[in-house]
Amino acid sequence: MLQFENSAQTRIYLDHNATTAPSKTVLDHLPQMISEWGNPSSIHLSSRGPKNILRETRKQFAEIFKCSSLEIIFNSGASEGNNTVLKSVWEKFGLEKNEYIISQIEHPSVLKTASYLQTLGAVIHLIPVLKSGQIDLEFIKNKINSKTALISCMFANNETGTVFPIQQISDIAKKNGVNNNILMHSDCVQALGKYEIDLAALNLDYATFSGHKFYALKGCGILFAKKNAPYANLIHGGGQERSRRGGTENVLGIASIQVMLQELKYLNQKISQMQTLRDNMESEILKKINNVSITAVESERLSNTSSLVITDVDGETMLMSLDIAGFSVSTGAACSSGSPEPSPVLLAMGLTRNEAQNSLRIGLGWGTTEIEIQKFISALIEIVERIRSIDTSSKENGKQNYV
Ligand SMILES: Cc1ncc(COP(=O)(O)O)c(C=O)c1O
Incomplete structure (x- = not known):
């Protein structure tokens, strides 16, 4: 018989930036969620429930964050989302527009992808951080030029909790780029559930989210990619997610995100x-x-x-x-x-x-x-x-x- 040790039972857990336990509401809904095990891409009746979960979660996310449900891509989490964003931009512009301005304190899924792009010819400008924990906005202004493709700055830092002025950085990106076309990405993983995010006001082209930092299950996340923002598949495969991400969707994980989106009222x-x-x-x-x-x-x-x-x-x-x-x-x-x-x-x-x-x-x-x-x-x-x-x-x- 399989045995699981419940290491959480007598613990006091104060590491919620690393991961969160699924909320009680998620646990309460688990049996119902698991009962929808059909493949959402099938055309018979067993797909109806799972399809509905995907549709409803997309709809609710779009309503809360004031975006279009077509701008949402379900994936495995923020590492995948961050990889997808940087590689999409590279695929679109390559050496033609090869400069990236990225905060020095991003998660490794951003920094290591940037290092990988560097081996292909990308020029990475790392935005320094001040002693206060804030990033240097002047640095961003000074580095922007006609070759700047993307600015990437996390919404809030996972270690210090510092919240960055994303709206201000977006403004800099949009006002200073040639033809206002510098793309802007924010890793919003640490903010979800801890800060009110007004995605529309932030004027982002991309935002990444992860379920397990937000009392949902592990292995599920959301990538917001604005209509017309460059997009390239990280995973090629079936026609899932409007052919933007191959692989049968993690319906259980997505259902847990749906439950948590409803909890955002608190x-x-x-x-x-x-x-x-x-x-x-x-x-x-x-x-x-x-x-x-x-x-x-x-x-x-x-x-x-x-x-x-x-x-x-x-x-x-x-x-x-x-x-x-x-x-x-x-x-x-x-x-x-x-x-x-x-x-x-x-x-x-x-x-x-x-x-x-x-x-x-x-x-x-x-x-x-x-x-x-x-x-x-x-x-x-x-x-x-x-x-x-x-x-x-x-x-x-x-x-x-x-x-
Ligand atoms: C800021 C930030 N971005 C991205 C990630 C990676 O998220 P995931 O575990 O969903 O790949 C984490 C997780 O540690 C994080 O804290």
Whole structure:
């Protein structure tokens, strides 16, 4: 018999920027969702339910984000979406218009695709990040020229929570490009469910979303590609998604996104709930633990994210101690955890290697409670004290050995 260990049962999960547990509503709808297992491309009756799920999800997304349902492509998630966007633009313009302006702190699915395009002849200008966590808008203006094909900047950063001025960057793209034709992409993964996104006002050509960061299931995402924006298939195959993405759609995942789109009616309430908890948590940590700083605190941040630097406390050691104590947090991006290298995002912001190595990321979720935060603060205080005292005594012992 298959056995699954439910590692989430007794845990306090504070890593919602890495992934989210499917919401209770998604879980409640699972049996009904699974019962629609037919292939949406079939023409017999078994396809009707799945087809309906695709149609309704597209319609609801288009209504909420004020776009056309034809501008929505279901895919496997944001890595696929980001790859598709950059490669589509390259396929359209190639060497003719080969310059890309991309923020230095994008997710690897953007940065590594850009590096790949570089091997084909693309010129990549990485927008530097200021100590505040904000990107340098002047840099964008200075780099734009007649060869600029695309500007790509995430809506909010996964590690620090910094929210970027996407509308302003879009304006720069549209006003400064030759014939207003610089394309604009934003990876909106971290914003969905944490920030009110007005897609129409942002004037984007492309936006990428992922289900599993938003209490839906893993392996499903949405790519918004504006009508007439260049598009090239990443996956060739059947005629799914109007022949823009081959492969039978992940109906179950898409159904879970549909459920979550309906939950967006609670967004403002969830944002203020998370913000109150996060702000109280930060002020209590600052009060009770000395030598702590909050990264990017001067910038607008997502309501749920807190990135701390705790002096003289190694992030990995802290993470492991918290893990043993029953708390899931992160030291940086989940995909780079376990790597001894400090977070490139924090380094890009001008933090020293040491500061970056002493960092901890806490990501609250829609379901995080006051009690969980109180338990987390108590555990953190104890762990920081312990690590600092071990460090001090080993330094003292070290000194004695050499005296
Ligand atoms: C900002 C950002 N973009 C893209 C991704 C990749 O998303 P997915 O897991 O859906 O491929 C992530 C996930 O870590 C992310 O945080």
